[in-house]
Amino acid sequence: MPQTLESPAVRGEQLKRDGIVIRTYDLWKTYVMGDQEIHAVSGIDVEIHRGEYVAIMGPSGSGKSTLMNLIGCLDTPSKGEYFINGNLVSSMSDDELARIRNKEIGFVFQTFNLLARATALHNVELPLIYAGVDAATRQERARQALTSVDLTTRMHHKPNELSGGQRQRVAIARALVNNPSILLADEPTGNLDSATGVEIMALFDRLHSAGNTIVLVTHEMDIAMHAHRVIFVRDGKVERDEKVK
Numbered sequence: 001m002p003q004t005l006e007s008p009a010v011r012g013e014q015l016k017r018d019g020i021v022i023r024t025y026d027l028w029k030t031y032v033m034g035d036q037e038i039h040a041v042s043g044i045d046v047e048i049h050r051g052e053y054v055a056i057m058g059p060s061g062s063g064k065s066t067l068m069n070l071i072g073c074l075d076t077p078s079k080g081e082y083f084i085n086g087n088l089v090s091s092m093s094d095d096e097l098a099r100i101r102n103k104e105i106g107f108v109f110q111t112f113n114l115l116a117r118a119t120a121l122h123n124v125e126l127p128l129i130y131a132g133v134d135a136a137t138r139q140e141r142a143r144q145a146l147t148s149v150d151l152t153t154r155m156h157h158k159p160n161e162l163s164g165g166q167r168q169r170v171a172i173a174r175a176l177v178n179n180p181s182i183l184l185a186d187e188p189t190g191n192l193d194s195a196t197g198v199e200i201m202a203l204f205d206r207l208h209s210a211g212n213t214i215v216l217v218t219h220e221m222d223i224a225m226h227a228h229r230v231i232f233v234r235d236g237k238v239e240r241d242e243k244v245k
Contacts, residue, residue, distance in 0.1 A: 027079075105184055108172055165199055168191075
């Protein structure tokens with residue numbers, strides 16, 4: 001059948017041409033608890049362009065973590081549409097979502113999520129192993145990613161031989177190694193002391209200046225102010241969406 005202007009494929013191509021990496025349309029996530037429905041995300045429309053640095057901010061229970069899980073393809077919406085880099089991911093199977101996650105999204109978590117017995121280099125290689133990249137290529141790309149976060153001399157150290165800030169740099173290098181469409185960071189300074197947190201946020205600033213699209217989820221205003229735009233979420237809805245730089 002010929003595609004209409006309303007088809008997801010055509011809309012996805014238009015979003016890519018317009019440089020829109022993330023687009024949600026009336027996105028909902030509803031949980032059923034007994035005879036009660038909890039609307040964690042309630043009809044959110046969000047648009048993020050390539051090269052933007054955006055913070056998603058809100059108090060505990062606001063829906064920001066659920067929204068992050070939807071944007072990161074870690075969960076599927078109850079209703080609505082979500083495009084990432086022109087792909088309609090809201091209707092994908094679990095296997096398709098796993099491929100999109102590995103290809104399009106680089107994750108940075110506050111708990112680092114590193115393999116304890118693996119070196120920094122091997123931890124960074126992991127997404128490339130899942131992607132089927134050959135050993136020589138993935139080692140070279142992992143070295144380049146670690147160099148980009150100033151860890152050239154720590155490549156062969158294991159996580160317990162690294163400081164908290166260095167572990168987070170390894171996690172950031174791992175997130176970057178696949179050249180993802182977006183870098184998605186969830187409370188990236190949450191397990192760090194304030195001085196180390198400042199260093200990590202300076203690294204994010206540098207990565208954004210290099211052209212990376214960054215989406216930062218936080219409940220801390222001083223962290224959110226590193227972004228150029230802040231989306232405030234409350235009661236599962238976008239309360240306001242402001243440019244800050």
